Amino acid sequence: MAIKITDDCINCEACEPECPNNAIYSPEQAWKFSDGTTMNDNTEREDGGFSDEFFYIATDKCTECIGFHDEPQCAAVCPVDCCIDDTDNVETEDELMLKKEKLHA
């Protein structure tokens, strides 16, 4: 299951550098698969989690930190606890590992 950022976010930026997949973006910034990964897809996207008000997590790049850390790093550092499970995007551990391998081939 991906993690999502709620509208309680105070845009403090603490989470952004902690993500091993570069899945966290500042408001209004388009996301790309190629940012911080080995993927060649440079398409600028504004789907899958995009927000023009708060920091956001690109759903297709979030792996719950699997393969890198024992717990979601964004949730661990967030001062207002607004990084929560995205229940609309439930994935198994195997699916998350495949996602990680796709991002870091």
Ligand code: SF4
């Ligand atoms: S859970 Fe991990 S992979 Fe997902 S956005 Fe947070 S830091 Fe990035």
Ligand code: SF4
């Ligand atoms: S750490 Fe929390 S409050 Fe700060 S930008 Fe990230 S989600 Fe928002």
